[in-house]
Amino acid sequence: MSRKPLGKDKDGIQKVMRFGDYLGDAAGQFTLNAISGLVGQLTYFYTDKVGLAAGAVGTAFLIVKLIDAFTDLIMGYIVDHTKPGKERYRPWLLKMSVPAAVMIVLLFTVPANVSSTMQMVYMFITNFLLTAVIYTALCIPYASLMVVRTASQQERGNMGTWRAGAGYVSGMIIAVAIIPITNMLGGDQTAWIKFSAVLAVVAVICLLITWKTSKETNPVMEAENKPGAQDEALPFKEAITNLFHNKYWVMVLIMGLAVNITYGLANSAGTYYAKWIYGNDNLVGIQGAIGMIPTILGFILVGPMIKKLGVTKTLKVSFFIGMAGNALRLLNPYNFVYNTVLGCFGTFANIPMMCLLGVLTAMTIDYNEYKFNNRMLASSQAACGFGSKVGNGLGASLVAWCLAIASYNPEAAVASAAVKQAVFTFNIYVPLILFTVLFILSIKFDLEKKLPQIHAEIAQRKDQAK
Template identity: 65%
Template sequence: MSKKPLGVDKYGVRKVMRTGDYFADSLGQFSLNIISGLVGQLTYFYTDKVGIAAGAIATMLLICKIIDAFTDIIMGHIVDHTAPGKEKYRPWILRMAIPAAIVIISLFTVPKGWGETMQIGYLLITNVLLSAVIFTAICIPYSSILVVRTNSQEERGNMGIWRAASGYVSGMIIAVAVIPITNALGGNQSAWIKMGAIFGLLIALALFICYLKAKETAIGEGVQAEDIHDDETPVPFGEALKSLFGNKYWVMILIMNFCANISYGISGASGTYYCKWIYGDDNLVAIQGAIGMIPTILGFVAVGPMSKKLGVTKTLRVSFLIGAIGTALRLFNPTHFVYNTTLSCFGTFANIPMMCLMGVMSAMAIDYNEYKYGRRMVATAQSACSFGNKVGSGIGASIIGWCLGLAAYDGLATTVSPAVIQAIYTFSIYIPLILFIILYAFAMRFDLEKRLPEIQKEIAKRN
């Protein structure tokens, strides 16, 4: 029995993806967000379970992210220079499945009998292996698949929504489950190792399914091979970077992704400290995570209709404004659990469109590369943008450690000083508020979306 034709989108571009394709593709983001979510929990694990100084951890994590960012550029260069006729993107998803599971477990097997210097060295090696090698070797090809899998902006948007939803589910699993599960298993290092093994196996399975359904081109029902133009002459790396920085839209997305990932890096680890020292119980992080599912679901339900009615850019402007207002209101009573948890829902809701649509905006900028320079440079564009993302998330995670380090935080202490309380407010409220304001300002200046139909017609004429 033949499948029903998929038809075209509102711009007349042929559709190529079905529900099963969206689901399998989204499992790549599910895996990546489990990895980044676990990395976000490492500051708490290293300070409060292993007993390493917060400042040393913050510096180590930033070094890892800087190394990580440079490997993104190397990976983009490798992918874009894959020999013609060979698959560029899909094989990397399969190659990294088993190594990812193994290294995730190693994150938590920090030798207790070693001195702090040796422990820091172990942390550096395992974090570099996971983030700079394995995560990068998955992320760059996987991000590029969104651009080459379909030429339809509607399907790219749907891919972004599915990916964000799947990634957020895995992120919420980390936020809600890690602390209660590890506490139930004894709250010690052994409990965290068992938890790491479970997540490692889950990642390997998800990546394998993603690999099976991934495709390298937009060929599908009614789409001819000659319509696809992903194979292009490799561009020298220096020339590619010069072209990218000449693309003002790509630069704007680079900055927005940088700010967004600082926010993600902070939110991944700040909640546990806030619950433990402001509310007095770190188990409350599970309640916060559960309540956070409400705005998360609402966000995923709303982002499709919002982007269809308002467009991608205006949807982001509205969400950033909501996030800024909700975060600002927390300043009036930062110690009240119900008040802050309620207002945090606005920030959570504001993050959903950003997760869903920033990849779509990146795809727009890559199309603009082709319009302006006659070449897309897909993997290099994604890797260079990911450079900013990695540095941003590294700074976000490190901000927590630096703030705590400046306040002389002791993870094994039973009480904390007023300076530590202010440090927690700084990385939980003040900095996220500033980031929402910056994101809103750049979204107001992004005008590519309304120009895109004309640009794509011009590209089609050239091809």
């Protein structure tokens, strides 16, 4: 039985997304954010549960992420060169589902009865395989689905909101539950393995749901899976050169990196703050639970904010709120209630960018078509993949390096003055700087108001080419 056709959006573009489509699409983001969230917790796991040196952990993370930076571009090139007549994006979700689950568990099965050098090697290999290989092979195709799924900016915005909501749920499960649950299970390495095993099963199910419900169709553009309908596959060097000549793509690349460093810090840093500043690492669960309030408000308000202010102005407002919240924390960084309340402002400030990074990237893809006559869709998504993986990794590395400089000792009875300053650095100072950078970039990003004219010129070119 055929379903009743949907109407058109406010721009007159045919809508194609229903409730089940949004839900199925968002399930994929649950897995991606679960992986990012676990990577964010690894610094604490490696230093306080396995016993590795903080400086060595931070350096290993950096090396993985430097390599990882190139795998996004390579994956984009591979996807963009898929043979005509085949689906480019959806099949990768099926191919990588089981490997992702296996590697999620292997992250925490660091051998106990071997040297610290061998443990570091194991840590490096498992992190590389999960983030640089498997996560990349999932993230780039998944991010591209937003563009080939619908031509409606309204539906893309809705997809971004649904994805952000699903991603936040998985992130909050980890942020709020992983410490109390693993402590309840014994607080040792085995407890973390049990937690990761359950999450791995859920991750596979979510990826399979997204694979099953996704479609590579766009009623306005030519079908992506028909021979002769795809963009011409550009040589790798030419595609990368074009991307870096798209100033808006570069800005989104930097914004994605900066905002994901804040996510990485949030995942890694809060436990140290609760343990050494407040004196109880279980308080991180209470903070996470309270953080649900601004999160829910953020998801409720982001739609009206976008409708009233537009995408770019919504981001300006949110980044300013993030700056103000972190600046005020400097006045009294020791008070639990004061900092928890102000932390809610930072949480709220992150929600719009969670929802809109994919939308910003889609705008830059339209600009690629306008400037280069080629969307370079999968290659362009490297901005999201690079920012997510490298940003989260750098956030975790910053935590480890700050602790190493402060001569961190996880067995100490109380935190030294240097350790306290290190904790303040990656919980307050660095986020303040990052929100300032994001605010400045949002002021410079003027592509949104140019899009109507750009779309009109692209349509005119296509009409002339017929």
